[in-house]
Amino acid sequence: MMEKKPDTERDKDLAVFFDAAKGVEYTPSAAFMDVVVADALDQTDARAKSALGQKASTSWRVALLRNIGGWKSATALAASAFIGVTAGYAAPDALDYISGDQTGVETVAEDSFSAAFDIAALFREG
């Protein structure tokens, strides 16, 4: 059976080994340091390119919006287009009224006036 040593004595024994290990230096080569710095600069370039790409893709949208007069104009334009399309599809009869082909109302109105004229004539004639 292995003899058990008190912690302090064991630590003293091990300290010699730890001191020896601490004395061993692992100096990085210049090539290694260059590779690490190159990685850093590559990352910077990649981020810059990515940021430029994002800026370019945003700018054409912003330019388009500016050309049509901003958000308010864009909203008004969209609303007008929607109303126009809806009117075209949803109420084709209204188009007859606008073009003057809707004669039913005019007929009723003409008949009403005719009837009124006739009654007045009857009263005059007795």
Place this chain on the structure above:
Amino acid sequence: MALDAMNDVSDDALMVLYANGDAQAARALTYRHAPRVLALSRRLLRDMAEAEDVAQDAMLRLWKVAPEWRQGEAKVSTWLYRVTSNLCIDRLRKKRGTHLDDIPEPADDKPSVESLMQSHDRATALQAAMAQLPARQNLAVTLRHIEELPNPQIAQIMDISVDAVESLTARGKRTLAGLLSGQKEKLGLE
């Protein structure tokens, strides 16, 4: 700004400068941290090529995280130690079982080389013994007794309590003492 002029600039400030595209800040961070990251990787992995891979990977992760770095939340050194430790532990766990038998014996079992310094022999013997520890015990002992970090920082790096750090280092040292006890005479310690 010249590299020397950045000696007094804090890590957090350098991270902001680097995130804004400052190449000198990248160099300053590299010269400040890469050697320590490499040393820790080398101590844990015992292979310089592998250690360089891990150190490069850890530093690359630092460059990537720079734009989102939250100042004052974590120390750059602690963050790097943590990333490096995790990368090394992953590699050690993959190697365990398959390469355990490939771990070189301490230098003293080889023919003695007169020019080899005794302290180098001890360091080699310690490394060989530490390679036999479970990965997290190895990490805790390395951070505490070779990198000489305080227990609270080790707890942050390993994401465990200070008590757990103390327990890991104590168990690790107990095992190391057993592994090294038979070599004390050869290493000029008795």
